[in-house]
Amino acid sequence: MSYKALQINAPKPWPHNAWYQAAWMNEVSDTPLARTFLNEKVVLFRDKDGNAHALEDRCCHRATPLSLGDVVDSGIQCGYHGLIFDGDGKCVEIPGQDSIPPQAQVRSYPIVEQQEIIWIWMGDPAKADESQIIDFPFLDDHENHPHGHALMEIDCNYMLLVDNLMDLTHIPYIHKKTIGGGDQKGQVNAAMDVSKTDNGVHYIRWMENIMPPPTYAKGAGWGPEVKVDRWQEFEYVAPATVLQWTGALEHGRNAKENRNQDGGWNTHIWHTATPETETSCFYFWASTNSYKPADTEETKKLHEAISFTFHEDVSFLEQQQACLSADPDQVLVDIKHDVARKPARQALERMIRTDAEEMAVAAE
Numbered sequence: 001m002s003y004k005a006l007q008i009n010a011p012k013p014w015p016h017n018a019w020y021q022a023a024w025m026n027e028v029s030d031t032p033l034a035r036t037f038l039n040e041k042v043v044l045f046r047d048k049d050g051n052a053h054a055l056e057d058r059c060c061h062r063a064t065p066l067s068l069g070d071v072v073d074s075g076i077q078c079g080y081h082g083l084i085f086d087g088d089g090k091c092v093e094i095p096g097q098d099s100i101p102p103q104a105q106v107r108s109y110p111i112v113e114q115q116e117i118i119w120i121w122m123g124d125p126a127k128a129d130e131s132q133i134i135d136f137p138f139l140d141d142h143e144n145h146p147h148g149h150a151l152m153e154i155d156c157n158y159m160l161l162v163d164n165l166m167d168l169t170h171i172p173y174i175h176k177k178t179i180g181g182g183d184q185k186g187q188v189n190a191a192m193d194v195s196k197t198d199n200g201v202h203y204i205r206w207m208e209n210i211m212p213p214p215t216y217a218k219g220a221g222w223g224p225e226v227k228v229d230r231w232q233e234f235e236y237v238a239p240a241t242v243l244q245w246t247g248a249l250e251h252g253r254n255a256k257e258n259r260n261q262d263g264g265w266n267t268h269i270w271h272t273a274t275p276e277t278e279t280s281c282f283y284f285w286a287s288t289n290s291y292k293p294a295d296t297e298e299t300k301k302l303h304e305a306i307s308f309t310f311h312e313d314v315s316f317l318e319q320q321q322a323c324l325s326a327d328p329d330q331v332l333v334d335i336k337h338d339v340a341r342k343p344a345r346q347a348l349e350r351m352i353r354t355d356a357e358e359m360a361v362a363a364e
């Protein structure tokens with residue numbers, strides 16, 4: 001089946017020609033894993049040699065999900081009448097039939113395994129350029145940046161999660177018990193240094209000589225007398241990823257000149273939200289313990305604390321989606337604090353426009 005035959009003409013709120021995180025590497029095994037990305041049903045599995053594959057989750061015989069079948073020596077076997085498809089989606093066996101019609105195949109998706117992530121390319125395979133995959137080396141460095149990773153399935157459009165990360169003035173409100181304690185005015189008034197990039201937006205904001213929030217103070221072992229210089233640095237990379245480095249050092253240690261000092265508290269956070277449908281996404285995240293890397297208990301505690309914080313966001317995002325879905329045409333009002341969120345949306349819109357043009361050319 002050609003890629004051309006699978007073109008979808010209606011405009012979509014996401015680019016197809018892009019890499020998306022499909023799974024964490026350790027989620028994919030010889031047990032088929034069914035996931036929907038960009039409204040397309042996909043099955044992920046590892047063959048007997050340990051190589052991961054992604055196929056359309058629909059048998060070409062009678063449209064049964066292949067994820068209901070089993071991984072066998074030569075590929076994945078449909079659970080209904082036993083057709084076997086190799087990792088490229090080609091039918092290699094029809095039980096009781098000698099010849100295999102050439103059209104007996106399912107779509108296969110390019111995938112790449114890198115830095116604990118399985119990436120999937122949902123668009124034209126000819127355009128799948130591995131050099132575009134985002135580099136986040138911390139995920140490969142368990143000695144200096146130990147971390148756990150997680151997946152949360154959220155009932156909201158993936159860009160609501162990006163919006164959330166582009167406007168941190170939500171922190172003193174949603175996260176008052178975790179990362180939002182301490183100086184609330186400092187949080188809302190912190191100056192944003194925003195710059196556009198080729199495929200997204202970058203910002204950093206500093207809060208100097210402030211009380212650290214409870215999560216930081218607990219992790220670093222700071223008493224109530226300690227004041228800190230705190231930074232929050234974020235980069236949105238269209239379509240669906242946000243890279244974060246956030247932390248604090250005791251006030252007086254010149255954090256602004258050099259953040260790479262021992263001690264204090266800091267974490268590098270991976271966020272990506274792969275669209276499942278227009279109103280749901282897979283939120284993959286990982287948060288490194290880059291301040292006490294030898295302390296495995298601290299790595300576990302940090303993961304639990306961040307997980308708690310992100311669940312605070314998720315409950316808001318799902319309620320926000322419910323309101324938007326109930327009345328999608330009502331106009332929303334931008335405020336000063338949308339200074340990074342707006343260019344992030346514009347970067348995505350540019351990417352979607354380019355994608356639509358490329359798909360139109362491919363369909364000709």
Ligand code: FES
Nearest residue numbers: 059061062078081
């Ligand atoms: S539906 Fe898959 S083999 Fe028949």
Ligand SMILES: [Fe+2]
Nearest residue numbers: 164174175313
């Ligand atoms: Fe948040």
